[in-house]
Amino acid sequence: MIDFELSEEQQMIRDTVGAFALEQMRPAAREADETGSVPADLIEKLWELGVVVQSAIPEKFGGAGDVRSAVTSAVIAEELGYGDIAIASHATAPRLFAFPILEAGTEEQRERHLKKFAAPKFVPATAALMEPRFDFDTTTLATSVRREGAGLVLNGRKCFVPLAADSESLLVYASSDPNAGYQGVEGFIIARNAPGLTISAREKNMGFKALATYGLEFKDCKIAPEARLGGEGGINFSRLMSETRVALAAMAVGMARAAYEYARDYAKERRAFGAAIAQKQAIAFILAEMAIEVDASRLLVWEAAWELDRGEDALASSYLAKNYVANSVLKITDNAVQVLGGHGYIREHPVEMWLRNARGLAALDGIATV
Amino acid sequence: MIDFEIEPSVLKRVKMFHMVADSVMRPISREFDEKEHEEPTQYFQTMWAANAMAESSMDLPKKKESSEAKSGDGAKAAARSPMRNLYTVITTEELCWGDAGLFLATPNAGLGGAAVMAAGTPEQKERFLSRFRGGEPKWGAMAITEPGFGSDSSQVTTTATREGDDYVLNGTKIFCTGGDRAAKSEGFIVVWATVDKSAGRPGIKPFVVEHGTPGMTVVRVENKLGIRASDTAAIVFDNCRIPKDHLLGSPEVRKEGGFKDVMATFDATRPIVAAMAIGVGRAALDFVRDFLKQENIPVRYGISPRRLTALERDFMEMEVQLKAARLLTWRAAWMMDVGKHNNLEASMAKAKAGLAVTLITQKAVELLGPLGYSRQYLLEKWMRDAKINDIFEGTQQINLLIVARRILGYSSKELN
Numbered sequence: 001m002i003d004f005e006l007s008e009e010q011q012m013i014r015d016t017v018g019a020f021a022l023e024q025m026r027p028a029a030r031e032a033d034e035t036g037s038v039p040a041d042l043i044e045k046l047w048e049l050g051v052v053v054q055s056a057i058p059e060k061f062g063g064a065g066d067v068r069s070a071v072t073s074a075v076i077a078e079e080l081g082y083g084d085i086a087i088a089s090h091a092t093a094p095r096l097f098a099f100p101i102l103e104a105g106t107e108e109q110r111e112r113h114l115k116k117f118a119a120p121k122f123v124p125a126t127a128a129l130m131e132p133r134f135d136f137d138t139t140t141l142a143t144s145v146r147r148e149g150a151g152l153v154l155n156g157r158k159c160f161v162p163l164a165a166d167s168e169s170l171l172v173y174a175s176s177d178p179n180a181g182y183q184g185v186e187g188f189i190i191a192r193n194a195p196g197l198t199i200s201a202r203e204k205n206m207g208f209k210a211l212a213t214y215g216l217e218f219k220d221c222k223i224a225p226e227a228r229l230g231g232e233g234g235i236n237f238s239r240l241m242s243e244t245r246v247a248l249a250a251m252a253v254g255m256a257r258a259a260y261e262y263a264r265d266y267a268k269e270r271r272a273f274g275a276a277i278a279q280k281q282a283i284a285f286i287l288a289e290m291a292i293e294v295d296a297s298r299l300l301v302w303e304a305a306w307e308l309d310r311g312e313d314a315l316a317s318s319y320l321a322k323n324y325v326a327n328s329v330l331k332i333t334d335n336a337v338q339v340l341g342g343h344g345y346i347r348e349h350p351v352e353m354w355l356r357n358a359r360g361l362a363a364l365d366g367i368a369t370v
Numbered sequence: 371m372i373d374f375e376i377e378p379s380v381l382k383r384v385k386m387f388h389m390v391a392d393s394v395m396r397p398i399s400r401e402f403d404e405k406e407h408e409e410p411t412q413y414f415q416t417m418w419a420a421n422a423m424a425e426s427s428m429d430l431p432k433k434k435e436s437s438e439a440k441s442g443d444g445a446k447a448a449a450r451s452p453m454r455n456l457y458t459v460i461t462t463e464e465l466c467w468g469d470a471g472l473f474l475a476t477p478n479a480g481l482g483g484a485a486v487m488a489a490g491t492p493e494q495k496e497r498f499l500s501r502f503r504g505g506e507p508k509w510g511a512m513a514i515t516e517p518g519f520g521s522d523s524s525q526v527t528t529t530a531t532r533e534g535d536d537y538v539l540n541g542t543k544i545f546c547t548g549g550d551r552a553a554k555s556e557g558f559i560v561v562w563a564t565v566d567k568s569a570g571r572p573g574i575k576p577f578v579v580e581h582g583t584p585g586m587t588v589v590r591v592e593n594k595l596g597i598r599a600s601d602t603a604a605i606v607f608d609n610c611r612i613p614k615d616h617l618l619g620s621p622e623v624r625k626e627g628g629f630k631d632v633m634a635t636f637d638a639t640r641p642i643v644a645a646m647a648i649g650v651g652r653a654a655l656d657f658v659r660d661f662l663k664q665e666n667i668p669v670r671y672g673i674s675p676r677r678l679t680a681l682e683r684d685f686m687e688m689e690v691q692l693k694a695a696r697l698l699t700w701r702a703a704w705m706m707d708v709g710k711h712n713n714l715e716a717s718m719a720k721a722k723a724g725l726a727v728t729l730i731t732q733k734a735v736e737l738l739g740p741l742g743y744s745r746q747y748l749l750e751k752w753m754r755d756a757k758i759n760d761i762f763e764g765t766q767q768i769n770l771l772i773v774a775r776r777i778l779g780y781s782s783k784e785l786n
Contacts, residue, residue, distance in 0.1 A: 001373055001375065001377045001453070002373055002374060002375065002376065002377075002453070002456055002700060002704055003371055003372060003373040003704070004372065004700075004701050004704050004705070005371075005372070005708075006371075006372060007371050071372050134676075135674060135676065135677060136674060137673055137674035137677055138672070138673075138674070139670075139672055139673045139674075181672075182672065238672070241672065264777060264778065267778075268778060278774075278778050278780070278785070279780065279784055279785050281771070281774075281785075284770075284771070284774035284778065284785055285767075285770050285771075285774065287774060287777060287778065288721070288770040288771075288773040288774040288777065289770065291718070291773060291777045292698070292718045292721060292722055292773065295698060295701075295715075295718060296694040296695075296697065296698055296722060297694075299694065299697035299698065299701065300690065300693060300694055300697065302372055302374075303374050303693070303697060305372075306372055306373065306374055315671050315672055316671045317693075319671045319672055320671070320686060320689060320690040320693065321690070323675050323686070323690070324690045324694065362675065
């Protein structure tokens with residue numbers, strides 16, 4: 001039955017993570033963006049909240065064994081994005097490795113790789129999806145895998161892999177058949193020091209600057225068949241893609257909300273021509289549209305998340321939601337800079353940073369998941 | 371718990387409404403668009419009879435027993451009414467998918483009835499609304515707008531002068547939906563008139579004028595861009611005498627009540643108008659989708675957005691805008707049903723729906739090129755029908771203004 005109210009538990013989680021975002025993450029955001037690094041103790045504090053991976057790890061591996069909910073994850077992701085999307089992406093990167101294994105791994109893979117995430121300290125881990133070409137497309141991955149004798153060989157390049165240099169193991173997506181779209185995509189659990197794998201120097205991007213991302217190159221990288229995620233059964237890559245879209249879009253909604261609130265509060269204080277600029281229709285209408293679009297964006301994300309929770313792949317709804325949010329958040333953050341005028345342009349108020357971050361959403365995929 | 375599923379009992383009714391839309395409305399859509407001032411009598415009879423049946427068998431879905439009820443907070447749970455607004459929004463979308471003009475022309479208590487419900491005494495509600503339960507098709511209408519104003523409804527110049535046991539109305543109203551049919555049937559028109567111009571808003575009151583009252587004359591039925599099956603009337607009140615108990619609610623000129631009460635009806639009707647728009651938008655979207663399928667043109671969800679064809683990109687934009695508008699509209703209606711104040715959310719929904727559906731229907735005509743432009747198909751009609759939703763029941767700009775005031779905490783004096 002149609003219902004727009006979060007459960008009491010979800011409201012509590014939202015409020016807890018939201019307070020952490022505002023009190024701990026937000027004050028660290030500007031410095032993290034300028035220096036390109038996230039304070040380690042902040043990451044540990046976030047890890048201690050238990051919402052990154054621990055709640056989902058099965059009890060037999062030391063986790064809380066909670067049933068995963070994409071809606072709840074989206075609520076958490078929004079609050080983390082409200083704090084800072086780059087810090088949030090760093091903090092939740094381990095999910096990129098752990099959750100697909102949790103969802104699609106063989107019993108042996110789950111046994112081998114999930115226990116370590118029940119640890120009391122942050123465990124860097126990641127997945128490699130994006131590729132450094134302008135026409136990068138998850139339905140036609142250029143990173144290829146082919147059989148060679150008893151084993152497999154990976155070739156190709158990846159980019160925008162969060163925390164690759166610090167992650168012992170990575171999940172790498174490659175295609176065994178570029179004509180098969182999502183059906184041909186498989187995941188491979190690979191050690192960072194695998195022969196044939198080179199990790200590039202740290203990348204430099206327009207936004208998400210606090211997030212350490214790297215390129216990978218696979219040159220005839222030999223891997224054992226056991227590395228294939230899900231064994232012979234493979235993975236439901238379409239569903240995994242939907243999960244990443246929902247996560248990224250949810251974080252973006254949080255950032256959009258931050259930008260809208262910031263612009264709104266500024267406009268109520270800033271005066272021109274005898275009144276607060278918020279009292280001028282041009283500004284007021286911009287703020288009204290921002291408010292509408294934050295809510296519309298959130299509901300689209302929730303609908304896709306809800307479909308995931310019903311066991312559906314949510315392909316259309318997650319794709320439409322993510323693309324909508326990429327546009328709406330760009331517009332919202334652009335308007336936030338505009339409302340702040342010259343002050344919005346200076347690297348002191350956060351709005352210019354949020355605009356730089358927002359522009360990335362159209363290109364980025366797979367750097368977060370629910 | 372977040373949930374977007376329409377429950378089975380409602381879905382059943384949606385199917386019924388869809389059948390009406392498809393088999394009763396669509397076949398006559400073009401005819402009553404071309405013949406703007408003719409009466410779709412058969413349609414009226416069919417809908418009136420169906421309504422009579424529906425009224426008697428209406429069992430609206432009730433909210434499930436909430437956790438509050440389980441934990442003993444039964445009073446709170448009991449206060450929650452059945453999901454009436456959400457139900458109305460969902461079924462309205464379905465009927466307007468059929469034909470928005472015919473939907474507005476459907477004989478019922480309409481906005482006049484809504485005003486009676488919002489501002490009338492229990493006795494007045496019975497007196498004015500019981501007629502809609504039987505007899506011949508009839509209409510209720512509401513007349514607010516005048517030649518001199520639309521959005522600024524505090525500028526009412528139509529006067530209601532007390533004379534003994536009567537009020538005498540003088541003035542001109544325009545853009546009254548259903549006004550002609552209300553006047554010609556056993557219906558009524560709720561007229562906003564002022565008992566004291568110097569008092570401003572508090573002086574504006576709603577008055578019920580019965581069909582056939584001397585001094586009320588429909589002087590014109592407009593020729594419109596769209597929703598042509600709906601009659602839009604200009605009405606002159608020339609010493610139109612009505613009994614004093616036709617004033618809805620209290621006659622006192624005080625800050626509360628009257629004007630405010632009727633303005634409050636807009637919180638309920640805004641989501642319904644948004645739903646109207648969404649129905650029209652969906653008609654256009656469905657048409658384009660079916661057409662693309664027929665032509666074997668794929669719409670590829672999941673590929674890199676940069677590789678989408680222009681056609682795919684536009685279609686997906688239409689689709690997601692409609693979804694966004696619908697979710698905001700459902701939310702606004704749901705809030706009313708669970709007793710939450712929804713003034714902000716209703717205006718958000720109306721602003722978004724009007725804008726989104728204008729764009730969707732305009733884009734749909736564009737995408738189908740010469741076929742979209744032809745009056746051989748209903749697509750061009752839907753673009754014309756859609757546009758009104760951006761305007762009536764609160765223009766997009768007024769709704770944005772309301773949203774802005776709420777989010778900024780400003781009064782109408784502080785932001786206008």
